[in-house]
Amino acid sequence: MTEPLLQVDDLVVHYPAGRKRVVHAVDGVSLTVAPGEFVALVGESGCGKTTTAQAIMRMAKVTAGTITYRGRDITTFSQREMRPIRHEMQLIFQDPYESLDPRFRVRDTVIEPLQIHGVTDNREERVRAALERAGLTPAELYIDRYPHELSGGQRQRVSIAASLVLEPTLLLADEPVSMLDVSVRAGILGLLDELRKSGLGILMITHDLSTAAHYADRICVMYLGRVVEEGPAHEVIRNPQHPYTKALVSVVPQSDPDRATKPQILQGETPNPINIPSGCRFHPRCPVAEARCQSEDPQLRPVGGAGQQAACLLI
């Protein structure tokens, strides 16, 4: 494997919740993204996916662990030191209806990163190129519009164009398609896939395992602030090891009725991240939990196929 673009080791983000309580939003996440690699971070709502991305962008306070970008530890960088990093690392937001300033024309939105980072040459051409790269062709048709004159898919493309205009090397996409109609999702995901092919590293956060399975090279499954299973996308989907991943995979609809499995619905709800269950944090909902799962905390270790890891005591 080539040198990773982004390496996150044992990332911990805790928020104080008043009266000495602590929200364990992210509780020991490790992952890597290589150039030209499409990594999907999958998990249900509230499991810490977005916080992970925000911590990588240094927008959430990191409690412990390290974030390494191109071999440099950026965990303790000041906001000033982060500026050149922000040039290369771009975040795409979930909600295209919220992430564009309603008073900015498309041009103003896309040109803003250039202004912030003091890029002065060929601004107009760069903006047009970024718009066309994001699939908004011809750029003239879009460049003078306001966000409310665009559809959701077009807005997300504007948002992506604003991320591309600085020619980044790493894209963090926080649920880039979950607010979009199904009909435009494929277009946006295809766009991300093309960008990946051109050499960008992409970390996509999603709760949709089927899109992750289709586009990602590798999948990290998160549960309650931890990565419970990680590995090459096809291994994780075809041959899930962790009971949580198995449950997730079983509810993805299959096109082939012969291969359809019986959906395995998990009991109960995600525990409150203030009171993390003892031992394996999945044990209260786990269909195969044993007594020792309540006391022993499993670590990620190699299982199943090549490069696949899972955190379960029973494998």
Added chain:
Amino acid sequence: MSFIDAPMTPLDEVRKSPSRLRSLLSFLRKHPQAAIGFVILMLFVFIAIFGPYFAPYGEREQVGPIFGTPSSAHPLGLDDGGIDVLSLLIYGARVTLIVGFAGAVVAMLVGGSIGIISGYFGGKIDNALMRTTDYFLVLPDLVLMIVVASIWGRSLRNIIIIIGLIYWTFMARLIRAQVKVVRERAYVKRAQALGATHTRIIFRHVIPQIAPLLLAQTVLMVALAIFLETAISFLGLGDPSVASWGKMIETAFSRSAISYGAWWAIAPPGIAVALVIMAFNMVGTAAEDSLNPRLRVSHLARRHFRLRPLPDKEPPK
């Protein structure tokens, strides 16, 4: 990636941008109460600017008997000094409006910047600034007014400062609340992720977003400032060298116009103050609707519901 959701129609077919004047006219058509207020305001602004050119008499010129009754030569009669009330009213418009606008602008600048800083940065800065605001908020207006006027002296400039001092707290609280909302918007987060400086975010993203509110509140605040100026003058703390409407009411009152039965010395400035305040309120409340472009998108627009009478609860006999 051959298809994008729908073919785009060229921009000039979609949006014919109306001129400023056109949009002002359509705004006034949609809000008749704002139109009425606007007309009244324009009338008073016109009087304030050009009044001295067509005022029938001078503002210090004795032209007849004390408390002379209204006549064809003096439609609003004469005051305690034999000065024409109509002329005084015309001269007073300028002073009253200047104090009103200047006081509101001072309140807007001070309160607005404190509100923005407090709301945007939050945390300790927010706490410190808001406790200061609270301190000014609990000071009784009237007492503060009297103390400041008696220490600094009675001048127009001081009245403007007093008005700013009393009203900036309302502005600060309101703007702070709004900025707190804007700060959490995803596009502000996006700018932060890009590494934008605080100054840039405040000037490019936050202020444009709260500008309509700031403007509408300033218009409303002018009304309050005029009211306060009248009150200050009525208490005898106004600038003695200029004739404002409040000063007219005060002199008429202290020279016992009421016991002379000279209603014409007291009623006209009172009515003028009431009219101007009402006009500012009518324009201010309607302004917010139209200045916020998001409110123009139909599904976000303020809806007007009509109350229908409830069906009779009593069963028919």
